[in-house]
Amino acid sequence: MTYELYYWDGIPGRGEFVRLALEDAGADYRDVAREPGGMGEMMTFLNGERGPHVPFAPPFLKDDDLVISHVANILRYLGPKLGLVPADxxxxxxxxxxxxxxxxxxxxxxxxxxxxxxxxxxxxxxxxxxxxxxxxxxxxxxxxxxxxxxxxxxxxxxxxxxxxxxxxxxxxxxxxxxxxxxxxxxxxxxxxxxxxxxxxxxxxxxxxxxxxxxxxxxxxxxxxxxxxxxxxxxxxxxxxxx
CATH class of the missing domain: 1.20.1050.10 (Glutathione S-transferase Yfyf (Class Pi); Chain A, domain 2)
Structure with missing residues (x-):
């Protein structure tokens, strides 16, 4: 599956911490808000139009049906999947x-x-x-x-x-x-x-x-x-x- 990263276009900000992990691992991902129409797509999540798990603010990550917000929380989820944290x-x-x-x-x-x-x-x-x-x-x-x-x-x-x-x-x-x-x-x-x-x-x-x-x-x-x-x-x- 392709990960979907949502963060404001034009600034590295907190989204960059997630990008670094995805890039270092060679993971397949979309930087959605930097694509044509991506900012509007991101706002559908923030406006509660995409289901009950509404993020407070970017960055958030979508993996299949799972929506994960907050950098530390995202990286806690991604770390084991990307081999970027010990297993214990x-x-x-x-x-x-x-x-x-x-x-x-x-x-x-x-x-x-x-x-x-x-x-x-x-x-x-x-x-x-x-x-x-x-x-x-x-x-x-x-x-x-x-x-x-x-x-x-x-x-x-x-x-x-x-x-x-x-x-x-x-x-x-x-x-x-x-x-x-x-x-x-x-x-x-x-x-x-x-x-x-x-x-x-x-x-x-x-x-x-x-x-x-x-x-x-x-x-x-x-x-x-x-x-x-x-x-x-x-x-x-x-x-x-x-």
Whole structure:
């Protein structure tokens, strides 16, 4: 069966985490909203016209008659099918927990440029965004990345991935977060290789995986832009203390 991925056209956003897993596994899928008429097709789900399992928002994935929403939930479902998570339940549960932590991290990243809410433009909350971002870069960003560096270090005897002996979906998602942080905060992330060497090495290995290398250089890979989670506003990109 061909998987159907539904996410807003024009931004990588949260849909990109699902794309990376599908692309890395060589899975057959449709990126529906990027097809002619696809946005309208997606809205039929969101408007409740396609059955009782109505997603709150994209991304969501359709697999035959099953509709799955939320990135962590989608990847928990896809991981075993795509061979991107170890088979044992303890590892699968831990991977899901790690992705829920990344979900929290993404919310804090997004809120650097929209601290007052998504119903106002960035230009209407720039002062608040500068204060929020300064605290994020000095405190919250290192807290999250220190944690993932610790998990990498604790996975002894393996090739520097987060769980088990091979790269899985949680590693792909951490890669995407790092790529986004380097886009949004190039000055603040300038020393990331020294501060988080394990994560940096993992980021480089993921980028060289054969299928992903092809995907990342293709038109299927949407570039970061100032409409998504990761946005580069020079006035927010300050050197973090410590």
């Amino acid at each position: 339940e303890a590892s699968r549960t831990f991977a899901h927990g790690l992705h829920l932590t990344l979900t929290d991290f993404l919310t804090e990243i997004h809120d650097t440029h929209h601290p007052l809410g998504v119903d106002a433009y960035y230009e209407d909350q720039k002062v608040e965004a500068q204060g929020r971002t300064a605290r994020f870069l000095s405190s919250r960003l290192p807290k999250f990345l220190d944690y993932f560096e610790t998990v990498l270090s604790a996975n002894n005897g393996n090739e520097g991935n987060l769980i088990g002996g091979q790269i899985g979906y949680i590693d792909l998602s951490l890669f995407q977060v790092m790529e986004g942080l380097h886009y949004a905060f190039p000055r603040a992330m300038r020393d990331s290789g020294n501060r988080w060497p394990g994560i940096t090495a993992l980021q480089a290995r993921v980028k060289e995986r054969p299928r992903l290398r092809d995907y990342l250089s293709s038109q299927r890979r949407l570039p970061f832009n100032e409409s998504g989670i990761f946005r580069h506003y020079p006035e927010l990109d300050v050197e973090a203390e410590g």
